Amino acid sequence: MDLAWVESHREVADRAGLALAPGERLLAGGTWLFSAPQPGVTGLVDLTTTGWSPWEPRPDGGLRLAATCTVAQVRQAPWPASRLARQCADALLMSFKVQAAATVGGNLCLGLPAGAMIALTASLGGEAVVWTPDGAERRTPVAAFVTGAGTVDLRPGEVLRAVDLPGPALRAPTAFGRASLTTYGRSAALVIGRRDPDAVVLTLTASVPRPVVLTLPPAPDEQVVRAAVADAGAAVGWYADVHGAPDWRAAQTARLAVGVCAELAGAAS
Ligand SMILES: Cc1cc2nc3c(=O)[nH]c(=O)nc-3n(C[C@H](O)[C@H](O)[C@H](O)COP(=O)(O)OP(=O)(O)OC[C@H]3O[C@@H](n4cnc5c(N)ncnc54)[C@H](O)[C@@H]3O)c2cc1C
Secondary structure, eight states, X not given: OOOTTOOEEEEOOSGGGGOOOTTEEEEXXXXXXXXXXXXXXXXXXXXXXXXXXXXXXXXXXOEEEETTOBHXXXXXXXXXXXXXXXXXXXXXXXXXXXXXXXXXXXXXXXXXTTOHHHHHHHHTTOEEEEEOTTSOEEEEEHXXXXXXXXXXXXXXXXXXXXXXXXXXXXXXXXXXXXXXXXXXXXXXXXXXXXXXXXXXXXXXXXXXXXXXXXXXXXXXXXXXXXXXXXXXXXXXXXXXXXTBOHHHHHHHHHHHHHHHHHHHHHHHO
């Protein structure tokens, strides 16, 4: 869609270029920005010219994904095990054209419940690296960065620079479960499990307004899983939109969580 009020487009070459003038908005892949009217936006500040490397290895064997890393590049990153990254990339309801343009940063900063890059990075214990306008940097867990449906922990002038994923989480076994009203529909419930040495870490997205991370004992039994999921839903509320009713989402989330835990237990035995 044409953004009728936009009069300027500038490319970001260095950090100073990230300072926004009134009416300017950061542009990443543009897949959401150009999909809806943006009244009041008169200038676009293009992050894709920053030259940030899409991914970088971390000293602990982890990975840094740049905010500008596209979903297609996420698939190609050097993961110790790439299955989860592929599952999450495919969970985004999008064509290959959108995958090529949509970025990790755009997905996180939109804060949509079905944000699959949110699910991926939250489930791997990712930390959002935020550049602040005074030239400093702050870090916050991805699970806390997304604060609600469409709301994130970004203050005026702040820019999401990257997401750091810790090495041990990248090497941990994972399991993935997703429910949608239609085969290629938007995620209505998405559960990712990670088996740490002393716990199973479940991350719920899509069915809840913001990511919920549950730490359960290793090989939890079904009752424990169902109770933890029910408590989480009671605490944050089950999300409701055209992609699924709250009670259906609650039931799907519990079913997926039980299956994910069973898969992780099976892989361990
Ligand atoms: C066909 C289609 C299907 C879609 N399906 C899904 C889906 O299933 N799930 C889902 O979650 N979304 C979906 N979307 C929405 C959206 O396209 C994606 O969430 C995408 O990941 C957004 O990334 P982008 O790089 O294109 O962001 P943009 O559109 O460029 O930007 C999105 C917002 O984030 C801000 N922003 C971008 N990067 C930064 C940064 N580094 N720091 C601070 N602010 C920033 C922008 O200013 C803008 O407000 C879909 C879109 C389309 C067109």
